[in-house]
Amino acid sequence: MIVDLPDTTVSTIARSLVKVREDGGAVALGRVLTLVIPTSHGLEEDAIEAANDASREHPMRVIVLISHPEGESRLDAQIRVGGDAGASEVVVLRAAGAAASNEESLVTGLLLPDAPVVAWWPDHPPAVPRESPIGRIAQRRITDASTTPYDAERLSELGAVYSPGDTDLAWTRLTRWREQLAAELDQPPYLPVTAVEVVGSGSSPSTGLLAAWLRLKLDVPVTWRFAPREKWEHGIQRVVLTRANGDIVVERIGEVDAVLRQPGQPEHDLVLPRRTLRECLAEELRRLDPDVLYGRVITEGWELLGPPLVEE
Known part of the structure; x- marks a missing residue:
């Protein structure tokens, strides 16, 4: 009615x-x-x-x-x-x-x-x-730092004025990526990560937030790159976690599909769909207390992260 x-x-x-x-x-x-x-x-x-x-x-x-x-x-x-x-x-x-x-x-x-x-x-x-x-x-x-027209300084601005209770849907869109990466590191051989690379679209603030989260949580050098627009237009493309026995690579190959490559194991297909606006909003409404981790990522993690590189 x-x-x-x-x-x-x-x-x-x-x-x-x-x-x-x-x-x-x-x-x-x-x-x-x-x-x-x-x-x-x-x-x-x-x-x-x-x-x-x-x-x-x-x-x-x-x-x-x-x-x-x-x-x-x-x-x-x-x-x-x-x-x-x-x-x-x-x-x-x-x-x-x-x-x-x-x-x-x-x-x-x-x-x-x-x-x-x-x-x-x-x-x-x-x-x-x-x-x-x-x-x-x-x-x-x-x-939502991803709204058009995209502003490359928006994450820095959000971090500068952050107050407990603030959050951003660019962070919420990372939930599945964070879950997948954490699951891989929770499996043997439990070797420490020595370096990280994150590659994604230049218009995706989620790429920078994921890099900042990994820099904060793993305390290792993190390189983040913008893929050429003609090769990758939206969101995060791949994450590489370097360890002594080789690289763990999670790479998106479509809107829903991704692949996982690990040393000494066959390639695995993953289901990693892009999150809808409804899913992200519903997740944020599940908690009414401050998201402390987001606050640390947008402030401490972002300050530790170096500037992005641009792939040729």
């Missing part, structure tokens, strides 16, 4: 949410958090779709905020429940002019009582997430 509320107020929206629940039987008592999504016009539907999918694991209220500082002061809203909102309630706010000048006040009257608040910027995150109007009211703040 979709309810449109043109030229409205926050108090009217709040009353309408109560009425929708009473009339339609949509129960909000089981919601576990409020997800606030500041985004841009034209990008909101992809964010709502990902949030609706994630809500099947984390029932929540989703507040989507689209602000236009210019123009006549006006607030339009839309409430989505039932089949149009997955297991969540979705409130879409479109604020213009003076009505868009105070994002925090637009949102606070619609938050679930006594429930954690998570902020997610699918695009154009603020320079300092924790100091932004929405970031100040959120326990967790999710950015």
